[in-house]
Amino acid sequence: MWNLVRVLRLGLGLIVLTAVALGLFVHHVGVPEPLLRHITAQLENRGWAVTFSRLRLRWYRGVVAEGLHLCRVEAPHRGQLFAEDAEVLLDWPALLSGRLQLNELRVRSGRLVLAVPGPSQTNLNEPDARGLGSARNRGAGYDKRIGLAKPGPMLWFNDIHGQVRFHSDAVWELHNLRACCLGAHLQAAGVLKHAAGLAHWPWLTPTGRVTEAQRARYHAVWQWLRGLQFDRPPELSLQFNIDGLRTNWVQAALRLTTxxxxxxxxxxxxxxxxxxxxxxxxxxxxxxxxxxxxxxxxxxxxxxxxxxxxxxxxxxxxxxxxxxxxxxxxxxxxxxxxxxxxxxxxxxxxxxxxxxxxxxxxxxxxxxxxxxxxxxxxxxxxxxxxxxxxxxxxxxxxxxxxxx
Known part of the structure; x- marks a missing residue:
């Protein structure tokens, strides 16, 4: 009887030791290569191009992507997300069955770069010694890799912190987003349905049906925004509810004080x-x-x-x-x-x-x-x-x- 107890105790100790060793390996070395390739392939099948310097598995934070770069495969110039640290909460039962299901994404020290309609010969990324588009307003982590496939005006969201919850019915729920944009401190929260449909909105399409006269008006607006100077960063709050499949269905509230x-x-x-x-x-x-x-x-x-x-x-x-x-x-x-x-x-x-x-x-x-x-x-x-x-x-x- 005592021999059986000693064997069970030894077996349990070996299991715990193996689990700890595996956890330490994944924590310090990273996610195993087969799982890494599977996650990347699943994202590419959904139209997302993703790169990162390291992908770790931490028991208290889930999957942590360091040096994350995310964009759409078919239109990388329209928007790119960079993050020094991003936590990805996965549906593990779905992943073990071969499906990638993201439950939540938490971003720390992120940067989002979005294209806005404007003249093709103008790039608002160029440094301006006085304007809000200057390098000092973009933050110290300005990345020259954002050459962007097409030159044009770009809107920068710097120092992003927040979380997005993904629901199974193509609904994204944004919570407690904080960022800096055009010199303002932004706080945002809301719901976005069918996000892929936004790529077909005429207002958000930098090329196509936008005429040269309309692009010139956009250019004048963005140049004016670049020249705004605040005595201290203004407070900007946004609440929204958007359906990407309905171009006329937008509900939002924006407040600015300075x-x-x-x-x-x-x-x-x-x-x-x-x-x-x-x-x-x-x-x-x-x-x-x-x-x-x-x-x-x-x-x-x-x-x-x-x-x-x-x-x-x-x-x-x-x-x-x-x-x-x-x-x-x-x-x-x-x-x-x-x-x-x-x-x-x-x-x-x-x-x-x-x-x-x-x-x-x-x-x-x-x-x-x-x-x-x-x-x-x-x-x-x-x-x-x-x-x-x-x-x-x-x-x-x-x-x-x-x-x-």
């Missing part, structure tokens, strides 16, 4: 911005965007505004053109220009654009001021109403009606 921001010929203080995107009630309708913004002071060139409060609402087109219809309302405590001064000013504008080139067909503007003063006149309670009918190819009015 104490001071300046650009090439202007500045703003105590700025807050709230953007709300809502999906349409009908499947074939267009999504809507509502924007609210406030600023204690705003200056652009010789024009200065105090006590700015405004809101805008528009319908977003599926194609990358100007909004189909929009309305803007502004309240200004004071407006000062070299030759015009106004107080308690209220501005309202409504625009309806064509469905072809995006230029406005008709715009109506109404302005009401409690007091208006210029070098040759002064008036109280001034109201101006105008209706403009624009040309077919540009913003210049072909017909105008004014009422004062």
């Amino acid at each position: 104490a001071q921001v300046s650009w090439a010929n202007g500045t703003a203080s105590n700025l807050s911005l709230h953007v709300q995107l809502e999906p349409p009630a009908e499947p074939t309708a267009l999504p809507t965007a509502q924007v609210q913004f406030q600023a204690a002071m705003c200056r652009a060139g010789p024009v200065q505004v105090s006590g700015l409060d405004g809101q805008a609402r528009c319908q977003l087109p599926i194609e990358p053109t100007l909004p189909v219809s929009s309305s803007v309302e502004l309240w200004l405590a004071r407006l000062d220009t070299p030759r015009l001064h106004a107080s308690d000013l209220n501005l309202r504008a409504r625009l309806a654009s064509s469905g072809t080139n995006g230029w406005p067909r008709v715009s109506a503007i109404e302005a009401v001021a409690a007091q208006l003063r210029c070098p040759w006149a002064e008036a109280r309670r001034v109201q101006l109403t105008s209706r403009l009918e624009h040309g077919a190819t540009n913003f210049l009015p072909a017909r105008c009606a004014l009422e004062l």
